[in-house]
Amino acid sequence: MNKIFRFLTLICLVLGFWQANVWYFQIPDYLLPDPLHISQILFEKRHLIFQHSLPTLLEILLGFSFGILFGCFAGLSVALFKPLRRWFLPALVISQAIPTFAIAPLLVLWLGYGLTSKVMTTVIMIFFPVASAFYDGLKNTPSEWLDLAKSMQASRWRTFYYIRIPAALPELASGIRIAAAIAPIGAIIGEWVGSSRGLGYLMITANARMQIDLMFAALCILMLLALALYFGVDKGLQRWVWW
C-alpha cells in the first residue's frame, strides 16, 4: 500500500511540475503539450489509440514469450554441450555488437511489414540477456549441491534437472525482468522502421503531422503497457521464483 502511495505521489509531483512549467513559460502545444491537454486527447482519440495499442501489445507479448523461449533454449544448450559453448558463445556476443536499430530495416525487408518483423526485432533484443543470465545461473550452481548430488551417485541429467536448473532460476528471473523492460522498445523500433499500425506507427505519423499532443498520448499508453508488463512479470517471478 505504501509503495503504491509513493508511486502515485511521485507521478502527481512530476505531472504537477510539468503542468506548472508549461503554464509559467507558456510553452506552445506543438513543442510540449501539458498533461491536462494530453489527457483530453487521450479521451477524445481513445478509439484510435486503442486500435493501435492492440497490435503493439500483441507484438510485445509474442516477442517477449519467444525471446524467453529461445533464450532459455540457447542458455541450456550452451551449458549442456561444451563444443557448442566454444562456437556458439562468441557468435552470440558478436551478434550483440550489431545494434538492433541497424538491422530492423533488414528484418522488415525480409519478413514484411506485418507482425513477424516486429516480433523478431523484440526477440533479437530479448534473446541475449535471457540466454546469458540463464547460462550464468547454470554455470554457477553452488559446488556443495553438486557434491551432494555426486555423493548420491546422481546421473548428469538428473543433477541438471533436479539441481542445476532450479538453482539457476533466480538468475534467469533477472534476465526475464530485463527482457520485460526492453520488450516494448523492440516492438516500437520495429514499428518505427516500417509498419501500418501500432503505437510506434501512430507516434511517427502524429509527429510528422505536428500532432505532438497525440504523440504524447500514444507515448503515455506505451509507458503504461511497459510498466504493466514489467511489474506483472516482476510480481509473478517473485511469487514463483522466491528463493
Added chain:
Amino acid sequence: MTTNAILISNLCLALQGKTIFSNFNLELPAGCWSALLGPSGIGKTVLLRAIMGLNADAHKSGSILLNGKPVYQQAAYMAQTDLLLPWLTVLDNVLIGDRLQNKQKHFARQFLETALHLLDKAGLAKTAHLYPHQLSGGMRQRAALVRTLLQDKPVILMDEPFSALDAVTRHSLQNLAAELLRNKTVILVTHDPAEAVRLADTIYIMHGSPAAVTVAAHLTSLMPRDLSEPTILNAQKALLQQLLDSHSEAA
C-alpha cells in the same frame, strides 16, 4: 587386519601443488563411530571428500575400500551446512536421493513411508510441508540427517555436522544421530573433543604435513555418553591435552 573395515591404503593426495597425504594408511572399523580431530587445515575434510570421491581437482592415488568395493558407493555424506534445496519442502528435500537415483515406483512408495517415519522420529512430522527458510538451524540439520539416513548406506561420513548449532540443539541432535545411526559405520570429523568423547568409539588425531593419524582414545561404553561421568570427563581432558600437544607440534 580387520576384514570388515574401511581400508585406506597408500593414499597420496595433492591439492593445488600441496601434498596433503603421502602413502597414508588407515583402518577404520566397521559398525562403529570413528572421530577425526586435528588442527584446521590439516586435511580432515579432504580425507572425507577423498573417501566420497569428491576431490575432482586433486591428484590422487591409492585405494579406499570396504569389503573390496570403493567406499563412496556404500557411503552417504553429511556436510557442515545442511545443503537443503530452498525450492523444495522438507519432505521433498529428504526424498531428493530417491529422485536423483531414479528408484523404481514400488521402491519410491516404500521410500516415502520410511521418510515420513524418520521425519516423525526426528520431530519434523509437522514441518514436512514447510520450506527450509521457514525452519530453525537445528530443524534444518535434523532434516539433513534424515536425508542422509534415507540413502540407507552402511557408511555415514559427517563433516562437523553440528558445529554451527547452539549447545542445547547440538546436544539433542547428537542424541538423535546416536540413536538413528546405531550399527552404522560413522566417520565424524569434529573440532569438539566433547562431541568426540560423547559419540565416538575410536578417536583419531590427525597431525603433521603430509598428514598422519594416531589413535587418541578408545571408548567402550554405550553412546551417547554422559559428559559428567568421571571416566568420560577424564577422557575429554586427556584428548584436549593431546590436541594441544599436536597443535604446539604443528606450530
